[in-house]
Amino acid sequence: MxxxxxxxxxxxxxxxxxxxxxxxxxxxxxxAPSAHAQAPLNYFLHAAGPAAYPTRTLGWIFTAICVVVCVIVSALLIGALRRRRDPASPGEIGATGEGMRWIWIGVGVSGPVLAGMLIFALFTLQQVATPLQSPAITVTVTAYDWWWKVSYSDPHEPAQRFETANEIHIPVGEPIRIVLKSADVIHTFWVPRLAGKTQAIPGQANEQWIQADSPGVYRGQCSQFCGAQHAHMAFEVVAQSRADYNNWSEQQARxxxxxxxxxxxxxxxxxxxxxxxxxxxxxxxxxxxxxxxxxxxxxxxxxxxxxxxxxxxxxxxxxxxxxxxxxxxxxxxxxxxxxxxxxxxxxxxxxx
Missing domain, CATH: 2.60.40.420 (Cupredoxins -  blue copper proteins)
Known part of the structure; x- marks a missing residue:
């Protein structure tokens, strides 16, 4: 044999x-054990850039409110289950009397809370909509079933245009403009530690920006179910010093x-x-x-x-x-x- x-x-x-x-x-x-060990997606709880900090804060506050609501509702439900109706006066089934009072209390409390959550969410969206300084680099990312095409272009130096795949290099401390496109179905571009999610839609160009405050490798993922290998449509953002980024881009253009x-x-x-x-x-x-x-x-x-x-x-x-x-x-x-x-x-x- x-x-x-x-x-x-x-x-x-x-x-x-x-x-x-x-x-x-x-x-x-x-x-590929290192794909999960080095840059796990559960890092979405930890922000690493200015486009992600407001979103993280929003997420924690919303989570806290949801936990409080669940605790209150559970306590009220347990109290209702433990309370027995008097057999001598079964009464009518319906939201009358004391029941209506509880409904009005619930509306009075939840209404302002929901309005506050909406205002805070809109404020957060405004915070992450535009970087504090104009992005010096534009990267076009086109989603395919099931990989990412990454195109770099310099309007001043056409010869520096090049393409790579599934790996985005960026200089540390600088905002990067991301133009998102799709070649087939709807995908979602998501780098949890650097920014929120943005859809890549066929026939339409969407934009977002990312910035990393420290060097490292940040895992990204398509978070829109796009087909059989959606779970294996990942990418990495490699944040490096400006000098290292310039060396990398020059090498990639050759x-x-x-x-x-x-x-x-x-x-x-x-x-x-x-x-x-x-x-x-x-x-x-x-x-x-x-x-x-x-x-x-x-x-x-x-x-x-x-x-x-x-x-x-x-x-x-x-x-x-x-x-x-x-x-x-x-x-x-x-x-x-x-x-x-x-x-x-x-x-x-x-x-x-």
Missing amino acids: PKVKNLRFARRALTPPSFTVAAASASILIA RISANVAASVVAGNKIFLDRCAGCHAVRGTDASGALAPDLTHLNSRRMIAAGTLRNTAENQLDWIAHAQLIKPDARMPSINLNREDVTNLRAFLSTLD
Whole structure:
């Protein structure tokens, strides 16, 4: 019996179709533990930017009011259940007498509270509508089933325009204008620690702004149910110093350099034959526009919209088993022989 080098490949080859979803889920949990450990979505309780602080305050106040209301209603309900009607005077069923008095008390208390909540919510919306200073950078984010295209453009330097996927880099302490679009259905752009939610709607451009007060990686997520892989449509916002951001953007704007190594040339041909219909790599003849631009693939932390860590093994795993890892994604599973895998790995390793 031949030796199996990749145990995950072997498990998938022997997995019956009925267990496909379970196997894929297990693979995702094993392959990407850091996605949840490093930037969990439960951080929405902790703001990290001026567009998120007012929203966090609003959320805590509304939560406190809801808890108080639940406690009062529960106490009244328990009191009503414990109180017994006098059998000698059953009376009429209806909101009369003492019952109406309680209704008026409830309306008198809840009315001003609800009005106050509405006013506070409108005030919060006004606070987060516009940053204190004009954004110096505009990023266009287009939502697809199920990934995010991120486009950077400089009106003064057209050559600096570039695209990446599922990863937004921003300089610390500066407001960033986000233009949101959708290529298919309604999605929602949400970075819990940096700002509230904004819908990405087909045929319409919506806007919001984000700002990070400290360097770090902030997890984002589509929070609108948009299809089978909605839960695996994540992205990351990487906040860094202005100098680091400038270096990153300059590197991203470059095309890849030609490499004459035989394996790289062979891998490039495989990529053009099997992948270029959807993916683009600037500096080659690959110019697909339906899937992520892979020009600087290896500079990203994650692949498959936050599903897998970006390693050479996971790249090939994703290519060969995309429909097992992310069922119903637009990425097909591609069968490659051992030589093709070796050559394609060599080509992908040049995408820095």
